[in-house]
Amino acid sequence: MARRRLTKRQRERIARLQEERRKRLAAKAEQALQDADGEEVREGRVISRHGQHLMVQDGAGKQYHCLFRQNLGEIVCGDRVLWQPVADGQGVVVSLLPRNTVLSRPDYSGRDKPLAANITQLVVVLAPRPPPTGYLTDQYLIAAELIGVKALITLNKADLLAPEAWQAFQQTFARYKDIGYPVIAVSARREHGLEPLLDHLKGETSILVGQSGVGKSSLINAMIPNLEEAVGELSEASGLGRHTTSVATLHFLENGAELIDSPGVRSFRLGKIDIRDLEKGFREFAPYLGKCRFSNCRHRNEPGCALNQAVESGAIHPERLKNFLHMAEQLDRPH
Ligand SMILES: Nc1nc2c(ncn2[C@@H]2O[C@H](COP(=O)(O)OP(=O)(O)O)[C@@H](O)[C@H]2O)c(=O)[nH]1
Ligand SMILES: [Mg+2]
Numbered sequence: 135m136a137r138r139r140l141t142k143r144q145r146e147r148i149a150r151l152q153e154e155r156r157k158r159l160a161a162k163a164e165q166a167l168q169d170a171d172g173e174e175v176r177e178g179r180v181i182s183r184h185g186q187h188l189m190v191q192d193g194a195g196k197q198y199h200c201l202f203r204q205n206l207g208e209i210v211c212g213d214r215v216l217w218q219p220v221a222d223g224q225g226v227v228v229s230l231l232p233r234n235t236v237l238s239r240p241d242y243s244g245r246d247k248p249l250a251a252n253i254t255q256l257v258v259v260l261a262p263r264p265p266p267t268g269y270l271t272d273q274y275l276i277a278a279e280l281i282g283v284k285a286l287i288t289l290n291k292a293d294l295l296a297p298e299a300w301q302a303f304q305q306t307f308a309r310y311k312d313i314g315y316p317v318i319a320v321s322a323r324r325e326h327g328l329e330p331l332l333d334h335l336k337g338e339t340s341i342l343v344g345q346s347g348v349g350k351s352s353l354i355n356a357m358i359p360n361l362e363e364a365v366g367e368l369s370e371a372s373g374l375g376r377h378t379t380s381v382a383t384l385h386f387l388e389n390g391a392e393l394i395d396s397p398g399v400r401s402f403r404l405g406k407i408d409i410r411d412l413e414k415g416f417r418e419f420a421p422y423l424g425k426c427r428f429s430n431c432r433h434r435n436e437p438g439c440a441l442n443q444a445v446e447s448g449a450i451h452p453e454r455l456k457n458f459l460h461m462a463e464q465l466d467r468p469h
């Protein structure tokens with residue numbers, strides 16, 4: 135008990151210190167704004183966010199450590215902003231430009247928090263170890279459909295399995311290929327199979343998602359030569375310490391692709407959607423929607439359910455309908 139009380143007191147103390155710090159930074163941002171008065175306003179891209187600090191890159195590829203006004207809302211990795219330079223490679227962000235897309239996740243208190251903006255593709259990274267679950271894979275794919283971005287499945291650690299076992303592993307994902315999701319096999323360790331992956335990343339702003347340990351960071355390192363040095367330089371220049379790699383960070387590849395590594399994205403909240411929205415997240419359901427005997431069919435045991443018939447005829451994989459039903463149950467629960 136004593137231990138728990140102490141923890142609570144510590145938590146309050148931390149919250150108070152954070153609030154004081156936030157206020158100090160807000161005052162600093164206001165001061166910086168006054169200092170920047172008269173400086174030209176430029177456009178920039180948010181590379182990463184560390185609390186109330188942003189790393190912003192200008193058109194020439196130079197990075198600036200920026201503060202921002204509190205009333206701009208949540209600014210995240212991938213955001214386009216207007217900012218003004220102040221002294222010593224620093225700046226202050228004055229406005230947030232409209233986003234095309236935004237990917238959110240629930241924070242520790244269950245509220246939706248934006249994680250990355252302006253992405254065009256979700257790259258779901260899977261590996262034999264840690265073993266993937268179809269449910270999680272489907273969650274990622276549905277998130278992509280509902281946000282309105284492409285999805286790509288990347289099977290990593292090809293080197294871990296013997297050829298036959300690797301073939302069998304790949305085969306379990308054939309059903310995703312069948313419904314139009316590209317599936318790519320790679321080994322970040324052997325730097326094998328990266329070319330097709332790079333081709334799919336070209337022209338896109340992608341975010342790597344997947345369980346911790348599947349090799350997301352290793353893939354980024356394999357695709358960006360000397361990244362580890364670059365990360366070191368970035369932390370030094372920004373004075374933000376060594377946590378640079380522990381927040382979502384936007385990287386630019388040689389072929390022009392934009393790639394975000396997102397540590398700690400294990401799941402997405404599907405947000406306040408209803409069962410009809412969820413149906414749209416399963417792209418292969420589309421031809422059957424609205425074809426059930428009952429217009430309010432929940433696709434469980436209702437007679438004349440077009441989705442269940444499609445499962446029986448082999449047009450829809452049973453696991454996908456099962457995962458749909460499970461997700462639909464989650465929607466019914468109060469958030
Ligand atoms: N055998 C093998 N191990 C890999 C491969 N890619 C990553 N790993 C290992 O998997 C572990 C987790 O990799 P990491 O990139 O940190 O995963 P992340 O948590 O998804 O970013 C590390 O020990 C990597 O060395 C691969 O292609 N083959
Ligand atoms: Mg990582």
Ligand SMILES: [Zn+2]
Pocket residue numbers: 426431432433434436438439440441442
């Ligand atoms: Zn139905």
